[in-house]
Amino acid sequence: MKDNKFQREALQVKEAQAKIIKYANPLESEDVSLDECCGRYLAEKVIAPHPFPAFNRSSMDGYAIIAGDTRNCVNGQVVWLEIVDNIPCGAVPAVDITPGTAARIMTGAQVPVGADAVVMLEVTERREEEGKTYVGIRKKLEANSNITPQGFELSQGDLVLPTGRLISAGDIAVLAAFGLHTVKVYRRPKVAIFATGTELLEVHEPLEPGKIRNSNSPMLEALVKETGGVSVMLGAIVDDLELARSKVQMALETYDFVITTGGVSVGDYDIMGDLVREQSGNMLFNKVTMRPGSVTTAAVRGGKLLLALSGNPGACFVGFQLFARPVISLMQSASKPFLPEWSATLGTDYKRVNNFTRFVRARLEIKDGSLFAYPALIDESSVTVTIKDSDCLIVVPPEEKGLSAGDKVTVIKLPG
Amino acid sequence: MKDNKFQREALQVKEAQAKIIKYANPLESEDVSLDECCGRYLAEKVIAPHPFPAFNRSSMDGYAIIAGDTRNCVNGQVVWLEIVDNIPCGAVPAVDITPGTAARIMTGAQVPVGADAVVMLEVTERREEEGKTYVGIRKKLEANSNITPQGFELSQGDLVLPTGRLISAGDIAVLAAFGLHTVKVYRRPKVAIFATGTELLEVHEPLEPGKIRNSNSPMLEALVKETGGVSVMLGAIVDDLELARSKVQMALETYDFVITTGGVSVGDYDIMGDLVREQSGNMLFNKVTMRPGSVTTAAVRGGKLLLALSGNPGACFVGFQLFARPVISLMQSASKPFLPEWSATLGTDYKRVNNFTRFVRARLEIKDGSLFAYPALIDESSVTVTIKDSDCLIVVPPEEKGLSAGDKVTVIKLPG
Known part of the structure; x- marks a missing residue:
């Protein structure tokens, strides 16, 4: 049951995304040590095991003092309190504080029972008398001054981090503070990458007339890693349908995507x-109303996804960001599988028109608190060099007249 | 020659940054394979070895045709050209195109000598006559139609990527296209991380009264990696000056920072x-007019930098971003060693005032093309939880009156 190559049913990008992500199921979880979890996705929610x-x-x-003991510190009057303890960080106070007494205490140390305020060292004086030491205070203190109370940041049982959270350096600080030295995360998807085409040379091969080096596979390899996946480079598929079928089938059985x-x-x-x-029942789409990359094709076989991106570098890049990234992210149960969409002002006219939505490589600038997006000077689907200089894609809807500088646009923020 | 602890000469953040980066010299370079260079910094400029x-x-x-052959395609008139070649991708054209002839050609294939335009398959027809095959064209074509000329993206000798460039997936596509399978990058700095304090428990240890787990070291480990460095975890320094001196000395001799x-x-x-x-001649600064982290201290010994960050998690994080990040980046010769500074509008009032510049953890939102920054509800220097929820730091200058919603502010964009 062969479709006519020229008669493809075109889907909108969002429709195509909805179709493909249906098959992007979270993989199993695994335990990794705290020093390996940055950039991974949490496979369990983290609840505070104690107040913090x-x-x-x-x-x-x-x-550490009782604030009430300073109630008479007015008009330069000094109150003297007997120093009954010395509490370095990490120590347990030996003595409770009672009226008329104080304990020397360090930043970060546990405030002794009885004390309800800490007076800073710099505004105190000290004297000894009959073998006892006293601290002199001249300033009236409010209760709770310079004390961070138990549970100030989190109470026991609070949600600290949700499932599907991308773990950052700041998350690691909190995980460490709660003693979580191993962390349950989703396994990284193993993503097989093939290129097709007899025109392709390997990167290390010398240039030959009519041929080009395979630049898409190394780019996809880096993009897969950036998205948290493990890239498996399977080389080029030559133009032999039988061979291609068996290679792809093997890859679908062995890898996750x-x-x-x-x-x-x-x-x-x-x-x-x-x-x-040739197996159209498994096809999800083979045409998307987008430029570049309208020929982007996806299929599902034995529960595994096959995404066939365009060979044009620009189209390959955009297709990865729109379709592969959410799939790889959702296999790790990411709470935010899609790239963020921002609003911005178009910095220069963009007059290329099309009946498909265009994803234009562009550069963001921030001026006086506002975002401006500048389209790359050349953004043909086949162009490679503007990928590296872009930090967003401007979403240009199908338009008769093009867009003018100053128009409001939606941009898809690229990572990094 | 001991300074008085309380009498420190306070530097502005920019002054302190200028002092420390003077000693952040680029390390040696090394060759890595293309699949390992993403996220590294280029140690040589890349010049296009051929047109692209x-x-x-x-x-x-x-x-592939001669555009002039279609000059009579008006009012539905069809011109018929003899098909003399078939050029798949990667092939070298066998025949030059002369008036009256055409070559079947694939997307991405080399245009034969003589041809100056390509007519798309979908608007052509085909017929056979006396053993010859002809293509019928109904539309007048301009010269250069559907041809990407040699050198369209880059000419031979053009600068492709400059030294100090952080290599991205898009850069990898270009490096691959030019056959650069090994890439010269700066070595990753080896950064030793110590914590100090007898109050610190290791992450795996059960909580004890008065003690806290060391959360700064794992956070710094992740931040160093994020900045391209290699973290070397050297544990905790106990409160023994002699021991601390020898440990730090050993680390300075062995590691880069x-x-x-x-x-x-x-x-x-x-x-x-x-x-x-105790060696004040080597001290760069021990007080910075910033909150949190005013006690941030830096010294240079034997040409190596020692950065002593505050033990307060918020201050440790901010100190890393302001001082350690540029140092680690410059050791890799990064062209942009500092985090980007953006302008934004303050989303809510921020009324904490200080005679020092405050770096307030905050969250960015984009509404209708404008950036709004929302300060974290609690941003005490000792607070850990708000680090993870921040994507920027609002720079609050020393102010008498605080800031109001709607005020323009500068934010430092955090990575990720």
């Missing part, structure tokens, strides 16, 4: 298109 | 402060 801080903590170097680049347009050698069409 | 594309390339599946956390304020056990003060 766990005790009333001094936020100053100084003296298969991405190919090239071989999906309407030419005679569009092997990936042929391969998907 | 290397040949006139068809951007369509169709027929030493970061400590804790032990820099004015308490009795502020061992890092003591250690730096």
